[in-house]
Amino acid sequence: MTSTPPLLRMLVLAAVAYGCYALLLYLGQRTIMYPGRGIKVAPAPPKSSPELSVARLDTATGKVETWFLPAKGIPAGARSPALLFFHGNGEVIDFLPGQVEGVRRLGLHVMLVEYPGYGRSEGAPSEESITAAAVAGYDALSSRPDVDPARIIAFGRSVGGGPACALSRYRPLAALVLQSTFTSARPFARRFLLPGFMVRDVFDNLAAVRRFPGPILLAHGRQDDIIPFSHGLELSKAGREVKFIEFNCSHNDCPPDPDAFWRMAGEWLKQRKIL
Incomplete structure (x- = not known):
């Protein structure tokens, strides 16, 4: 009876170990991708007021929370432009009102949309459920x-x-x-020594940018240590009408001066007669 050659045995064990590793990451990747779902928030949202209106919108995976913050300096009864704000994966909307003051000063209403499973929103985060929350937010805003x-x-x-x-x-x-966004989530699989097809929530932003018929403003830090600058550069080359702003910053400190960024964004929007 012949025994298995040591080299073959090692290869088989390595393949089994890698398979177990890949399976664990496949099943647990949403824990890695959506760390903000563990952020503790107050059990109840702020009370609605003229400066902040709270709503819970129905989606297929449960109710999601939205906060509406009105534009500043707008005459009563006027219909104004609005911005839907989608935050990073390590944030919740409770952190954001102070960060959008520059947007409101431009004359834009702002709606903050919380992701399923984050904060007080029901359900669990995934590409499908987060997209559904975005659509629900848009419909309520419009x-x-x-x-x-x-x-x-x-x-x-x-x-x-x-x-x-x-x-x-x-x-x-x-x-x-x-x-500071990405072309798609697939390239990040390489960081974990996995093939891109194992990514469950792809978010193919590159394809969306290629299809989008309107203007796009992109901003990315040259020293971004989480989403490489190359992603922003590739996105900037894919759109039909793109303005690309490069900042000398990394990921979590980009843009270095948020108020200055929103003033630039406001001028860009005015040039396109959106603002």
Whole structure:
């Protein structure tokens, strides 16, 4: 009776070990991709007021929370442009009101959309459920009497570029603004020594940018240590009408001066008669 050669035995053991490793990562990848679902927030959202309106929207995976913050300096009864804000994977909307003051000063309403499984939103995060939340947010925003539905902009930061781009496939947008986002999630599989086809939530932003008929504003840090600058550069070459702003920063400190960035964004929107 012949024994298995040592080299073959080692190869078989290595293949089995890699298979187990790959299976564990495949099953647990959403824990890695959506760390913000573990952030603790207050059990109840802030009370609605003239400065902040809280709503819970129905989706197929449960109710998701949205916060509407009105534009500043807009005459009563006017219909104004609005921005849907999609945050990064390590944030919740409770962190964001102070960060969008520059947007509101431009004369834009802002809607913050919480992801399923984050904060007080029901369900669990996935490409499908987050896209559904984005669509629900858009529909609620566009139906408001103080919002001009022809001038709705989607903004996505980091992972938030995924729902912003996905929304462009299902609803008309006046513009896309993408900050420090990726071409798709597949390239990141290489960091874990896995093939791209094992990524469950792909968020193919590159394909969405190629299809998008409107203007796109892109911003990316040259020293981005989480989503490489090459992703932003590739996205900038894929769109039909793209303005690409390069910043001397990494990922979590981009843009270095948020107020200055929003002033640049405001000028860009004015040039396109969206603002």
